[in-house]
Amino acid sequence: MPTLFFVFAILAIASAVMMIAHRNPIYCALFLIVTLFALAGLFVLLNAPFIAAVHIIVYAGAIMVLFLFIIMLLNLKSDIAKERPGRWMQFLGILLAAILFVQLGFILQSRDANFLDESAALGTPVQVGDTHTIGQLLFTKYLFPFEAASVLLLSAIIGSVILAKRKVE
Protein backbone atom coordinates (compact mmCIF):
# COMPACT_ATOMS: atom_id res chain seq x y z
CA MET A 1 0.00 0.00 0.00
CA PRO A 2 2.61 2.66 0.91
CA THR A 3 4.65 1.94 -2.22
CA LEU A 4 1.57 2.31 -4.40
CA PHE A 5 0.78 5.63 -2.76
CA PHE A 6 4.25 6.99 -3.45
CA VAL A 7 4.25 5.69 -7.03
CA PHE A 8 0.92 7.38 -7.76
CA ALA A 9 1.88 10.56 -5.92
CA ILE A 10 5.17 10.99 -7.76
CA LEU A 11 3.51 10.16 -11.07
CA ALA A 12 0.77 12.74 -10.41
CA ILE A 13 3.16 15.52 -9.39
CA ALA A 14 5.67 14.86 -12.18
CA SER A 15 3.09 14.83 -14.93
CA ALA A 16 1.34 17.89 -13.46
CA VAL A 17 4.64 19.78 -13.58
CA MET A 18 5.18 18.62 -17.15
CA MET A 19 1.67 19.77 -17.99
CA ILE A 20 2.24 23.37 -16.97
CA ALA A 21 5.79 23.38 -18.37
CA HIS A 22 5.24 21.95 -21.84
CA ARG A 23 4.79 24.33 -24.74
CA ASN A 24 2.60 22.20 -26.96
CA PRO A 25 -1.05 22.18 -25.76
CA ILE A 26 -1.59 18.61 -26.98
CA TYR A 27 1.22 17.30 -24.81
CA CYS A 28 -0.19 19.33 -21.91
CA ALA A 29 -3.51 17.52 -22.34
CA LEU A 30 -1.82 14.12 -22.52
CA PHE A 31 0.17 14.80 -19.34
CA LEU A 32 -3.02 15.90 -17.60
CA ILE A 33 -4.56 12.54 -18.52
CA VAL A 34 -1.61 10.79 -16.82
CA THR A 35 -2.22 12.90 -13.70
CA LEU A 36 -5.91 12.01 -13.74
CA PHE A 37 -5.13 8.28 -13.98
CA ALA A 38 -2.73 8.55 -11.02
CA LEU A 39 -5.43 10.34 -9.01
CA ALA A 40 -7.89 7.59 -9.90
CA GLY A 41 -5.40 5.07 -8.52
CA LEU A 42 -5.21 7.07 -5.28
CA PHE A 43 -9.01 7.06 -5.09
CA VAL A 44 -8.98 3.27 -5.25
CA LEU A 45 -6.47 3.21 -2.37
CA LEU A 46 -8.84 5.46 -0.40
CA ASN A 47 -11.81 3.04 -0.52
CA ALA A 48 -13.58 4.89 -3.36
CA PRO A 49 -13.69 2.48 -6.31
CA PHE A 50 -16.89 3.94 -7.76
CA ILE A 51 -15.53 7.48 -7.73
CA ALA A 52 -12.30 6.21 -9.33
CA ALA A 53 -14.22 4.56 -12.17
CA VAL A 54 -16.41 7.61 -12.73
CA HIS A 55 -13.32 9.79 -12.58
CA ILE A 56 -11.65 7.87 -15.41
CA ILE A 57 -14.83 7.75 -17.49
CA VAL A 58 -15.75 11.41 -17.06
CA TYR A 59 -12.35 13.06 -16.97
CA ALA A 60 -10.04 10.92 -19.08
CA GLY A 61 -12.86 9.73 -21.31
CA ALA A 62 -15.07 12.75 -21.86
CA ILE A 63 -13.49 15.98 -20.69
CA MET A 64 -10.00 15.34 -22.05
CA VAL A 65 -11.38 14.15 -25.39
CA LEU A 66 -13.26 17.44 -25.54
CA PHE A 67 -10.04 19.32 -24.78
CA LEU A 68 -8.06 17.44 -27.45
CA PHE A 69 -10.89 17.92 -29.93
CA ILE A 70 -10.93 21.69 -29.38
CA ILE A 71 -7.13 21.94 -29.55
CA MET A 72 -7.13 20.11 -32.88
CA LEU A 73 -10.18 22.00 -34.15
CA LEU A 74 -8.54 25.35 -33.50
CA ASN A 75 -5.28 23.97 -34.94
CA LEU A 76 -3.15 25.42 -32.17
CA LYS A 77 0.55 25.26 -32.74
CA SER A 78 3.08 25.69 -30.00
CA ASP A 79 3.83 29.35 -30.39
CA ILE A 80 7.00 29.94 -28.41
CA ALA A 81 7.10 33.69 -28.81
CA LYS A 82 3.56 34.16 -27.57
CA GLU A 83 3.67 31.47 -24.94
CA ARG A 84 6.78 32.51 -23.02
CA PRO A 85 5.62 34.75 -20.21
CA GLY A 86 7.82 37.62 -19.19
CA ARG A 87 10.38 36.75 -16.54
CA TRP A 88 8.78 39.23 -14.16
CA MET A 89 5.34 37.70 -14.64
CA GLN A 90 6.66 34.19 -14.16
CA PHE A 91 8.48 35.19 -10.97
CA LEU A 92 5.40 36.93 -9.60
CA GLY A 93 3.15 33.97 -10.39
CA ILE A 94 5.41 31.47 -8.68
CA LEU A 95 5.87 33.81 -5.70
CA LEU A 96 2.10 34.18 -5.24
CA ALA A 97 1.65 30.42 -5.49
CA ALA A 98 4.40 29.87 -2.89
CA ILE A 99 2.68 32.31 -0.53
CA LEU A 100 -0.56 30.37 -0.96
CA PHE A 101 1.26 27.12 -0.19
CA VAL A 102 2.75 28.58 2.99
CA GLN A 103 -0.73 29.68 4.04
CA LEU A 104 -2.04 26.15 3.54
CA GLY A 105 0.84 24.86 5.63
CA PHE A 106 -0.01 27.30 8.43
CA ILE A 107 -3.60 26.05 8.47
CA LEU A 108 -2.41 22.47 8.83
CA GLN A 109 0.07 23.39 11.54
CA SER A 110 -2.28 25.56 13.56
CA ARG A 111 -3.72 24.45 16.87
CA ASP A 112 -7.24 24.55 15.48
CA ALA A 113 -6.39 21.77 13.07
CA ASN A 114 -7.21 19.06 15.55
CA PHE A 115 -9.48 17.37 13.04
CA LEU A 116 -6.41 15.45 11.91
CA ASP A 117 -6.21 13.58 15.22
CA GLU A 118 -9.90 12.84 15.41
CA SER A 119 -9.85 9.53 13.65
CA ALA A 120 -12.84 7.40 12.81
CA ALA A 121 -14.24 5.41 15.66
CA LEU A 122 -12.69 1.99 15.81
CA GLY A 123 -15.02 -0.94 15.56
CA THR A 124 -17.40 0.62 13.07
CA PRO A 125 -17.26 -1.15 9.72
CA VAL A 126 -15.14 0.55 7.10
CA GLN A 127 -17.35 2.27 4.56
CA VAL A 128 -16.38 1.53 0.98
CA GLY A 129 -17.86 3.76 -1.69
CA ASP A 130 -19.02 1.17 -4.18
CA THR A 131 -21.92 1.57 -6.57
CA HIS A 132 -24.50 0.25 -4.12
CA THR A 133 -23.71 2.53 -1.19
CA ILE A 134 -23.09 5.63 -3.31
CA GLY A 135 -26.32 5.06 -5.22
CA GLN A 136 -28.27 4.58 -2.01
CA LEU A 137 -26.97 7.87 -0.60
CA LEU A 138 -27.46 9.68 -3.90
CA PHE A 139 -31.11 8.72 -4.23
CA THR A 140 -32.14 9.20 -0.60
CA LYS A 141 -30.15 11.77 1.36
CA TYR A 142 -28.83 13.72 -1.62
CA LEU A 143 -31.81 13.39 -3.96
CA PHE A 144 -32.43 17.13 -4.27
CA PRO A 145 -28.80 18.07 -5.09
CA PHE A 146 -28.78 15.21 -7.59
CA GLU A 147 -31.78 16.63 -9.42
CA ALA A 148 -30.32 20.13 -9.23
CA ALA A 149 -27.12 18.78 -10.82
CA SER A 150 -29.12 17.38 -13.72
CA VAL A 151 -30.71 20.80 -14.29
CA LEU A 152 -27.24 22.35 -14.18
CA LEU A 153 -25.99 19.92 -16.82
CA LEU A 154 -29.00 20.62 -19.02
CA SER A 155 -28.41 24.37 -18.84
CA ALA A 156 -24.71 23.85 -19.58
CA ILE A 157 -25.59 21.81 -22.69
CA ILE A 158 -27.96 24.48 -23.96
CA GLY A 159 -25.54 27.29 -23.11
CA SER A 160 -22.56 25.71 -24.84
CA VAL A 161 -24.59 24.92 -27.98
CA ILE A 162 -25.81 28.49 -28.20
CA LEU A 163 -22.37 29.96 -27.49
CA ALA A 164 -20.54 27.82 -30.02
CA LYS A 165 -23.20 27.94 -32.73
CA ARG A 166 -23.83 31.64 -33.12
CA LYS A 167 -21.56 33.53 -35.42
CA VAL A 168 -20.30 36.53 -33.50
CA GLU A 169 -20.38 39.70 -35.53
Next chain:
Amino acid sequence: MTIPISYYLLLSGILFIIGVIGVLTRRNAIVIFMSIELMLNAVNLTFIAFSKHLNSLDGQIFVFFVMVVAAAEVAVGLALIVAIFRLRESVYVDEINIMKW
Protein backbone atom coordinates in the same frame (compact mmCIF):
# COMPACT_ATOMS: atom_id res chain seq x y z
CA MET B 1 0.77 0.34 7.70
CA THR B 2 -1.58 2.94 6.33
CA ILE B 3 -0.72 6.30 4.87
CA PRO B 4 -1.51 9.16 7.29
CA ILE B 5 -3.99 11.69 6.00
CA SER B 6 -1.44 14.50 6.16
CA TYR B 7 0.42 12.89 3.23
CA TYR B 8 -2.71 13.06 1.14
CA LEU B 9 -3.31 16.67 2.19
CA LEU B 10 0.27 17.57 1.28
CA LEU B 11 -0.04 15.90 -2.13
CA SER B 12 -3.34 17.67 -2.71
CA GLY B 13 -1.79 21.00 -1.72
CA ILE B 14 1.13 20.49 -4.09
CA LEU B 15 -1.17 19.63 -6.98
CA PHE B 16 -3.34 22.67 -6.22
CA ILE B 17 -0.29 24.95 -6.16
CA ILE B 18 0.91 23.53 -9.49
CA GLY B 19 -2.51 24.39 -10.90
CA VAL B 20 -2.26 27.93 -9.50
CA ILE B 21 1.17 28.38 -11.09
CA GLY B 22 -0.24 27.16 -14.39
CA VAL B 23 -3.10 29.65 -14.27
CA LEU B 24 -0.81 32.53 -13.32
CA THR B 25 2.04 31.94 -15.77
CA ARG B 26 0.54 30.39 -18.90
CA ARG B 27 -1.09 32.45 -21.62
CA ASN B 28 -2.87 29.81 -23.63
CA ALA B 29 -6.50 29.86 -22.50
CA ILE B 30 -6.90 26.10 -23.03
CA VAL B 31 -3.90 25.31 -20.83
CA ILE B 32 -5.32 27.66 -18.19
CA PHE B 33 -8.53 25.65 -18.31
CA MET B 34 -6.58 22.44 -17.85
CA SER B 35 -4.85 23.96 -14.81
CA ILE B 36 -8.26 24.78 -13.35
CA GLU B 37 -9.22 21.14 -13.84
CA LEU B 38 -6.06 20.14 -11.99
CA MET B 39 -7.04 22.36 -9.04
CA LEU B 40 -10.53 20.84 -8.95
CA ASN B 41 -8.98 17.39 -8.87
CA ALA B 42 -6.66 18.35 -6.02
CA VAL B 43 -9.72 19.38 -4.01
CA ASN B 44 -11.41 16.09 -4.93
CA LEU B 45 -8.44 14.24 -3.48
CA THR B 46 -8.86 16.16 -0.22
CA PHE B 47 -12.54 15.29 -0.07
CA ILE B 48 -11.89 11.59 -0.56
CA ALA B 49 -8.99 11.53 1.90
CA PHE B 50 -11.22 13.05 4.59
CA SER B 51 -14.02 10.73 3.58
CA LYS B 52 -11.81 7.78 4.46
CA HIS B 53 -10.37 9.47 7.53
CA LEU B 54 -13.78 10.21 9.04
CA ASN B 55 -15.27 6.93 7.75
CA SER B 56 -18.15 8.73 6.05
CA LEU B 57 -19.29 8.57 2.45
CA ASP B 58 -20.54 12.16 2.24
CA GLY B 59 -17.18 13.34 0.91
CA GLN B 60 -17.44 10.96 -2.03
CA ILE B 61 -20.90 12.32 -2.87
CA PHE B 62 -19.41 15.81 -2.88
CA VAL B 63 -16.71 14.67 -5.30
CA PHE B 64 -19.52 13.43 -7.53
CA PHE B 65 -21.07 16.92 -7.56
CA VAL B 66 -17.70 18.60 -8.12
CA MET B 67 -17.30 16.39 -11.20
CA VAL B 68 -20.73 17.46 -12.46
CA VAL B 69 -19.85 21.13 -12.05
CA ALA B 70 -16.44 20.59 -13.68
CA ALA B 71 -18.02 18.93 -16.71
CA ALA B 72 -20.52 21.76 -17.10
CA GLU B 73 -17.76 24.34 -16.68
CA VAL B 74 -15.57 22.69 -19.32
CA ALA B 75 -18.40 22.52 -21.84
CA VAL B 76 -19.30 26.19 -21.43
CA GLY B 77 -15.68 27.32 -21.18
CA LEU B 78 -14.56 25.55 -24.34
CA ALA B 79 -17.60 26.95 -26.17
CA LEU B 80 -16.52 30.42 -25.03
CA ILE B 81 -12.97 29.78 -26.25
CA VAL B 82 -14.27 28.67 -29.64
CA ALA B 83 -16.47 31.78 -29.87
CA ILE B 84 -13.57 34.09 -28.95
CA PHE B 85 -11.27 32.28 -31.39
CA ARG B 86 -13.74 32.98 -34.18
CA LEU B 87 -13.73 36.65 -33.27
CA ARG B 88 -10.03 37.18 -32.60
CA GLU B 89 -8.16 34.26 -34.22
CA SER B 90 -6.29 33.78 -30.97
CA VAL B 91 -6.52 31.88 -27.70
CA TYR B 92 -3.75 33.79 -25.93
CA VAL B 93 -5.25 35.62 -23.02
CA ASP B 94 -3.10 38.73 -23.30
CA GLU B 95 -4.41 39.28 -26.84
CA ILE B 96 -8.03 38.95 -25.75
CA ASN B 97 -8.83 42.37 -24.34
CA ILE B 98 -12.47 42.78 -25.37
CA MET B 99 -13.49 43.66 -21.82
CA LYS B 100 -10.57 46.01 -21.24
CA TRP B 101 -11.71 49.57 -20.88
